[in-house]
Amino acid sequence: MLSYLLGEGIRGLFKNRMMTFASIATIALSLLTLGISYSIATNFEYLIAQIEEKIGISVYLDDVFTEKNIADLQETIKNIKYVKEVSYISKDMALKTFAGDDILLYDEFKEDNPLPASFEIKPTDVQFQRAVVSQLDKMGLDATYFSTETQIFLSLNAYIQRFSLLFIIILIIIALLLITNTIRLTVFVRKKEIEIMKFLGATDNFIRTPFIIEGILIGIIGAVIPSIFIYCIYDIAAEKLLLALSELVGGLILQDINFIITWLLPVYFSLAISISVVGSCIAISKYLRV
DSSP states (O other): OHHHHHHHHHHHHHHTHHHHHHHHHHHHHHHHHHHHHHHHHHHHHHHHHHHHHHOOEEEEEOTTOOHHHHHHHHHHHHTSTTEEEEEEEOHHHHHHHHHTTOHHHHHHHSTTOOSOEEEEEEESSGGGHHHHHHHHHHTTOOEEOOHHHHHHHHHHHHHHHHHHHHHHHHHHHHHHHHHHHHHHHHHHHTHHHHHHHHHTTOOHHHHHHHHHHHHHHHHHHHHHHHHHHHHHHHHHHHHHHHHHHTTTSSSOOOOOHHHHHHHHHHHHHHHHHHHHHHHHHHHHHHHHOO
């Protein structure tokens, strides 16, 4: 019985090949868009988190500041709204960081250090950088931060999420309509056969099952294609993106492909199969009312 129903479902795929292909292609495109959108959005959030750690707000101090001035100022900055952390970088610490492993360079400038002391300030969230800098400006402090880079990331992330959601919804609706029409054509061709089966006492479930199997197979194929594509192309795209971003901020990494796929696979197959089953049930319901 099961082999018969499965065989009928598989045969249904080839009865309307163009519609079957269109349904698979639309599902694959919908899920591919979802996968790309998820990959981009997840990585943008991941990158922003890294940027928050790497890029803070720098306030450079004149040499006239005494230790007490510095301590009082640090405490004042800590109390500014949206400030998460304030670190003091002395002139000597700045020189050591600049010189790195070059001891000769450090010794050369140790007595006449040209680098200023500074505060490194981290906001509670990267989007609050401007608000913090505005408060620092009111205090007469000269703050330096990467406003352009962080705003680019935030703006792109918001735009991608809005556009992708709308596009995915449209494609899912199209996929549902195509699958419904694909199954409907198959059912129409077998209309007389279904009427005879109903007359002979076949249950609705027995008649419906091959068409649902056909829809499920369309969904599975439509889910496999974008899964393979994203798995194959992700690392290549990630490498090119990191190369482009290195001009803005170095040392960034992206999410591993296994992390992306672990989320995408269950979503892909559950979405694809759900769309296909719903489309199949809609298509067959009319012809079961005999």
